[in-house]
Amino acid sequence: MEEASKRALVIGGGIAGIQASLDLADMGIHVDLIEKKPCIGGKMAQLDKTFPTNDCSICILAPKLSECYRNLNITLYSYSEVQKVEGIVGNFSVEILKHARYVKEDLCINCGLCVEKCPMRVEDEFDRQLRKRRAIYMYYLQGVPAIMTIDKKNCLWFTKEACRICEKNCEKEAIDFNQKDELIKINNIGSIIVATGYNLIEDIDNDILKNYGYQKYRNVVTALEFERMLSASGPQEGHIKRISDGEEPKKIAYLQCIGSRTDRGAKYCSSICCMYTTKEAMIAHEHDNELESYIFYIDMRAGGKGFQSFLRRGEAEYDIKYIKSKIAEISIDKNESPIIVYEDLDTSEIKKLKVDIVVLATCIIPPEGIVKLAEVIGFELDDYNFIKTPPFSPVKTSRDGIFTCGCVHEPMDIPRSVAEGSSAAARAAEIIRGG
Amino acid sequence: MSEQEKKEDVRIGIFVCHCGSNIGGLIDCKALAEYAKTLPNVAHAEDNLFTCSETGLASIKKAVEEHDLNRVVVASCTPRTHEPLFRECISEVGLNRYLFNFVNIRDQCTWVHMKYPKEAYEKAKDLIRMGAYRAVILEPLDTIIVNVNPGALVIGGGVAGMHAALNLSRQGFKTYLIEKEDKLGGRLNSLYKLFPHDIDASEFVENIKNNVQNAQNLEVYTSSKLKNIKGFIGNYEVEVEQDGKKINLSVGAIIVAVGASLLKPNNLFGYDGKNRITQHELEPKIKNNEINANNIVMIQCVGSRNDERQYCSSVCCMTALKNALIIKEKKSDINITILFRDLYTPGIDYEEYYKKARKKGVLFIRYGLDKEPTVEGNQIKVYNEYIGEEIIIPYDLLVLSTPLIANDDNKELAQILKVPLEVNNFFLEAHVKLRPNDFATDGIYIGGSAKWPVDITESITQGYAAASRASTILSHETIEIEGATAYLPEWNKNLCKGCEVCINICPYNAIKKNEEDEIEIIEALCKGCGVCGAACTKKAIIIKHFTNEQILAEIYAFGGK
Known part of the structure; x- marks a missing residue:
């Protein structure tokens, strides 16, 4: 079986794509793994911990990242995008655009000397704009491949033909300002798996979020921002502080269903927020045992393994108060502390609560670039632009030989993304092995 | 420090991991690395934010080369997730993978002693010292290569x-594929329509059965039960009983997909199986147009999400919505009220389905666990939170949404397969997050409601996922398995008195007496658990990688600061 000559192409190096790649590679099938960002890892790499075991996210992810990098059956194309797909099921040809990093991948040892010297300060995407990085940077600390990237839009050499300090300081002579984008053609691809993940509503639209004071009040943050604030390798180095004054919070409110389950935003349920919110409240409580947490929700959705016990633990051991409610308004006091006005649906009363930080559980939306990718590959999208899958064929797309897994077709948590990654691998293997 | 530990040829490298703030947030990893440098035979020590x-x-590899290290100790999270990675890493720079020692200073130190940083720091020092002493006498081992039978057994x-x-x-x-009932299909056989597209269940299941019947390489045994399994990953000998007749199969991997059962709500809400029934009993009534009710009330979370059964069965809300919608479609003037706690309709299609039910006029009333509805004759009393008072709803059909529960015979199957169950008797996977369809035992996989209640x-998804995981084994002619096993060396054979304690105590049936009446350990079956070594009164059995000397070295290091 190991001689199977057809390859598989996996687009997207988040946890779903990683699992699909590793399974196929372990079946002896060669995988070309394409990741748009400078490093694989996806959203899971940005999380502090994962529910319901509260395992450290990057800790359990890191071995898989390394495996993707080392496995001889996986060719990793980071900082790359699929441009063109030709052929039919069982025999696709794909054209990939590999962006120039302006750093020689075989020479860079990620020593960090270049970063130290780079004079530019740029908003850090990985840290959700809560910290500055340099124009030459490692996408994130534990990133794979562990190679620097020059961000052309902000590098002084590309914008003003000045500087080149990184080049002078690189002992390995790994900087290459003449590097060009590369077009790579891969033939003999039996099946393709699309696992390009998701974006969040704050990535495209702030209209809904404005109602909750986001970007108007500094102590209103989104859940992924808060995740970075909790993280030891994040902008606050694992000490939760208010953005406005650096004070440690004593009361945090978490607002569910922001931009989801509403006719004004997305009608669907984002699936994961009830659980990650409880997790964030638990972790915050571990930072400070006197912290009070309030979760404002519509329905607590906790159907997965161990999820209900997790909520019970939250209430009993972490001082989390769950409030079935509707949010009316958010304002701030003179210390920039958010004041929430809400209707308590248990008592039908209008109430007020002043907190130190508000965390918004924002809606999952289809990933940027999915419309173009759907055109390039030729699969259908649903009304929201998630990939359309037929009933009871959870990882199949409308085009033969093209499979999908993870949040790119519906919001889902990590265990389901992993199961779907394996599932898509099984389907792709069927085709590659001629079944 | 006694001089005897100072071994000339041993050069240990110790890497202390901060694990972000998991370790580094509580104790000083830099100081631990400095401390590690003072231990005998340690040629290099450093701390890393994430080793x-x-x-x-890369830093480990560089240190191995620069300092000519021949033992590596990492003090960090847990070997459960990370030992394979570090073993692989040192083998890439030419060291035998068993010359690596894991010191657990996170799960067993900073996490459990979160409130005692000083004591945790002292304990971490002890653990690192113990690990370093053990590392000195680690020995290189070979992994075992076994052939793989490219066949699979699917149970269920x-x-x-x-x-x-x-x-x-x-x-x-x-x-x-073995099935204990006389036909394939499982729970699908007893359903009417399937949410969220209201596809006909019998058409759907017949279609799959046809595919199964027409598949090449696929043999089905119905009315069959797994009786016994011998062997190990890649080489299982399976005994199946079909109608009293024994069938022997040889396979390389096993998938458990035995599904779940339904709770019978005896003593709950006056359940009588007549006009107080379960959702499952409602489906054939809908199918056969036997609904003669004008007022239907459904109660969610009957027997679940309580102290006795904490979990949410995850399929019951959608089942209730489905049955309500179908009834409404057949006869729109029937009143349907659903009493729920939290409506579980995650994702896109399910939430849409919920909206559809609301539009069609299904009434939803939320209740809390502290104020459960009560059944009195043909009325239900329920506290309505919105208006703050108790309301009375008349019914002529009461439908109870009961959870999926673990099968009664899961325990028996778990024992045969030597895999674990969780507290509700569902099967327990290797890692809830990242290995959802694996068992901790390689070669056996899990999918569907046998693991946890899931929808179709x-x-x-999980059926395919388990197949994928099995395929990662079946695709190879041979595989490598763990070399740290029990071992009866030639020179110890005269110590063995043939008492057979080891044979009786071995949970994996890995020890037997051979034709010469001598103890023989089948290494491929052995998981290295060590019980035989501990039980052997003559100390004849050696547990590789956990020899008495290695364990004593740790104990000595603990006592001999």
Whole structure:
């Protein structure tokens, strides 16, 4: 079986794509793994911990990242995008655009000397704009491949033909300002798996979020921002502080269903927020045992393994108060502390609560670039632009030989993304092995 | 420090991991690395923010080369997730993978002693010292290579099992599908329509059964039960009983897809099986147009999400919505009220389905666990939170949404397969997050509601996922397995008195007496658990990688600061 000559192409190096790649590679099938960002890892790499075991996210992810990098059956194309797909099921040809990093991948040892010297300060995407990085940077600390990237839009050499300090300081002579984008053609691809993940509503639209004071009040943050604030390798180095004054919070409110389950935003349920919110409240409580947490929700959705016990633990051991409610308004006091006005649906009363930080559980939306990718590959999208899958064929797309897994077709948590990654691998293997 | 530990040829490198703030947030890892440098035979020590990152691994490799290290100790999280990675790393720079020692200073130190940083720091020092002493006498070992039989056994012919079997057979593996009932299909056989597209269940299941029947490489045994399993990953000898007749099969991997059962709500809400029934009993009534009620009330979470059974069964809200919608479609003037706690309709289609039910006029009333509805004759009393008072709803049909529960015979199956169950008697996977369809024992996989209540879509996903995981084994002619096993060396054979304690105590049946009446350990079956070594009164059995000397070295290091 190991001689199977057809390859598989996996687009997207988040946890779903990683699992699909590793399974196929372990079946002896060669995988070309394409990741748009400078490093694989996806959203899971940005999380502090994962529910319901509260395992450290990057800790359990890191071995898989390394495996993707080392496995001889996986060719990793980071900082790359699929441009063109030709052929039919069982025999696709794909054209990939590999962006120039302006750093020689075989020479860079990620020593960090270049970063130290780079004079530019740029908003850090990985840290959700809560910290500055340099124009030459490692996408994130534990990133794979562990190679620097020059961000052309902000590098002084590309914008003003000045500087080149990184080049002078690189002992390995790994900087290459003449590097060009590369077009790579891969033939003999039996099946393709699309696992390009998701974006969040704050990535495209702030209209809904404005109602909750986001970007108007500094102590209103989104859940992924808060995740970075909790993280030891994040902008606050694992000490939760208010953005406005650096004070440690004593009361945090978490607002569910922001931009989801509403006719004004997305009608669907984002699936994961009830659980990650409880997790964030638990972790915050571990930072400070006197912290009070309030979760404002519509329905607590906790159907997965161990999820209900997790909520019970939250209430009993972490001082989390769950409030079935509707949010009316958010304002701030003179210390920039958010004041929430809400209707308590248990008592039908209008109430007020002043907190130190508000965390918004924002809606999952289809990933940027999915419309173009759907055109390039030729699969259908649903009304929201998630990939359309037929009933009871959870990882199949409308085009033969093209499979999908993870949040790119519906919001889902990590265990389901992993199961779907394996599932898509099984389907792709069927085709590659001629079944 | 006694001089005897100072071994000339041993050069240990110790890497202390901060694990972000998991370790470094509580105790001083830099100081631990400095302390490690003072230990005998330690040629190098450093601290890393994440030793497991590519940068951290590069740092280990660099140190091995620069300092000519021949033992590596990493003090960090847990060997459960990270030992394979570090073993692989040192083998890439030419060291035998067993010359690596894991010191657990996170799960067993900073996490459990979160409130005692000083004591945790002292304990971490002890653990690192113990690890360093053990590292000195670690010995290189070979892994064991075994052949793989490219066949699979799928236990359970429901929707998950059938999809797993179809996929494996299409990948070219000889697959055996066994089902205890007299036909395939599992729970699908008793359903009417399937949410959220209201597809006809019998058409759907017949279609899959046809695919199974027409599949090449796929043999189905109905009315069959697993009786016994011998062997190990890649080489299982399976005994199946079909109608009292024994069938022997040889396979390389096993998938468990036995599904779940339904709770019978005896003593709950006046359940009588007549006009107080379960959702499951309602389906055939809808199918056969036997609904003669004008007022239907459904109660969610009957027997679940309480102290006795904490979990949410995840399929009951959608089932209730489905049955309510179908009834409304057949006869729109029937009043349907659903009493719920939290409506579980995650994702896109399910939430849409919920909206549809509201539009069609299904009434939803939320209740709390502290104020459960009560049944009095033909009335239900329920506290309505919105208006703040108790309301009375008349019914002529009461439908109870009961949870999926673990099968009674899961325990028996778990014992045969030597895999664990969780507290509700569902099967327990290797890692809830990242290994959802593996068992901790390699070679055996899990999918569908046998693991946890899931709907049909997710059962299919997991069926395929389990097949994928099995295929990662079946695709190879040979595989490498763990070399740290029990071992009866030639020179110890005269110590053995043939008492057979080891044979009786071994949980994996890995020890037997051979034709010469001598103890023989089948290494491929042995998991290295060590019970035989501990039980052997003559100390004849050695547990590789955990020899008495190695364990004593740790104990000595603990006592001899």
